[in-house]
Amino acid sequence: MENKQYILKERPYGDVTSDTFHMRRVSMPSLREGEIMVKAKYISVDPYMRGKMNEQKTYTEPYVVGKAIYGAVVGEVVKSKDKSYQPGDFVQGIMPWQEYCSIHTEDVTRVNVPEADLPTALSVFGMTGLTAYFGMMKIGRPKEGETVVISGAAGAVGTIAGQIAKIFGCRVVGISSSEIKNHYLEHDLGFDETINYLTTDDLDYELSRKCPDGIDIYFDNVGGKISDTILEQMNFFSRVIVCGQISLYNSKEKNIGPRIQSMVLTRSMLVQGYIISNYYDEYPQALSDLTKWVQEGKIKSRETIINGFENLPRAFMGLFRGANIGKQLVKVF
Ligand SMILES: NC(=O)c1ccc[n+]([C@@H]2O[C@H](COP(=O)([O-])OP(=O)(O)OC[C@H]3O[C@@H](n4cnc5c(N)ncnc54)[C@H](OP(=O)(O)O)[C@@H]3O)[C@@H](O)[C@H]2O)c1
Known part of the structure; x- marks a missing residue:
């Protein structure tokens, strides 16, 4: 099976361009005990990633040139070496810009929504x-x-x-x-x-x-x-x-x-x-309030979705041109 990945090709000076990124083919990941293989469904592109493309450390580590870019991803479990996760389950976590990756189940959270609602896990509930x-x-x-x-x-x-x-x-x-x-x-x-x-x-x-x-x-x-x-x-x-x-x-x-x-x-x-x-400990209360407000129709979530893994750079650069309304996502599969 084919597997694609985006790496940081070079650090941008000023505007990010297509030269910042390089897409390469990588082998399918192997699985260790406690890990799952995740097929990326939606990948989030976020402005904070621009800071991680610089060399200086801020509140977060910079991306490494020549290594995969990573960020928030919602995906589907396709293989599992953890009994509590089955193929077909949906999870989210920080994962590489990669079609298929392996990740330890301690580093993901379960997403219990129908497939059609997966984008909300990266927008209003993300x-x-x-x-x-x-x-x-x-x-x-x-x-x-x-x-x-x-x-x-x-x-x-x-x-x-x-x-x-x-x-x-x-x-x-x-x-x-x-x-x-x-x-x-x-x-x-x-x-x-x-x-x-x-x-x-x-x-x-x-x-x-x-x-x-x-x-x-x-x-x-x-x-x-x-x-x-x-x-x-x-x-x-x-x-x-x-x-x-x-x-x-x-x-x-x-x-x-x-x-x-x-x-x-x-x-x-x-x-x-x-x-x-800073507010990590209070996420459950926040998600409970946001869920209630969405159910009551007081908050509407909107996502701008670009199709295709290869369009990740375009989606990211679009944030700096105002191409999005609501949350910008890329639909991979
Ligand atoms: N503190 C935190 O923990 C945290 C967490 C997430 C996000 N953020 C920050 O929150 C802000 C919004 O993030 P987001 O994810 O919601 O992104 P976003 O607003 O969905 O996308 C970026 C938007 O910024 C506007 N923009 C781009 N370049 C601009 C410029 N030169 N001048 C004025 N507006 C410009 C564009 O809207 P227009 O078309 O209206 O220009 C664009 O649609 C970002 O600054 C991000 O870094 C902070």
Whole structure:
């Protein structure tokens, strides 16, 4: 049987290109006691992977040049050397970008949903949903009537974060790069207002028009100039959830922004970054709340799915061009 794998061919300097990746054929994995062979069904592409392509260690180890890229995968067990897993079971875990891999069962979790719902294990019930949940619940702490602004609003985390804020009775303003995305946010997800940051001449003015009472919570997915502008309009005792800085991930130079400390001081602002794994012990409660909200129809999950293992690089690079609405996934089999 054929087995394909993507490796990191070279570290990108600036934008990721197709030269960053190389697809190669590898042998089918062998199995040791306690392991399963997993056929990848859906592979998640995520902005944080850009950081792992750099040489420097951050909160996570860099990818190794010449070795497989890895990330979140949902797959089907096709062989098992663990009695508690049978062929046909679905599992998720951190696995290589590879059609078939072997993995110890201690490193996977079972996914008990029908095959048609597998994408949700990587979106609303995966890192995406958990990131939105903990950012909003632990740092944002939304209260009824507050104004919440979300950048990267039509992306995986942004769509869920906005819907959580709506559950708590907030007025939610989403920022994205297109009218199609903004239409989706307002008409399908119930966002109150949206702004297209690419077509507006004056983001500061648009924000003040759409947030007449100022901003109480800012869910920052993008950083850079968009965030610089938003921070100027934060209220007293406002909270800034620093979730991601995607607009800077491909920067070749160190980015110098405004000095925000005076603003933080005089407005008693809370500015807090976080990494989802900080809240690992609380995942069960978060998943229980997210499940309830999805069942009640309060949260809708959307995935943009590209077919074909060979399209993994294209799907990944698309994140930096805003090609996705909701969670970007690649369907392998
Ligand atoms: N803290 C954590 O533990 C954690 C966990 C997961 C994700 N994150 C972060 O959360 C953010 C969102 O992640 P996600 O998985 O939900 O990705 P995503 O939002 O689904 O995809 C990325 C989106 O970012 C926007 N974007 C790309 N380049 C941009 C630029 N130069 N300026 C402004 N917007 C840009 C695009 O939307 P537009 O078309 O609207 O531009 C694109 O669709 C990322 O920064 C990610 O690193 C953090």
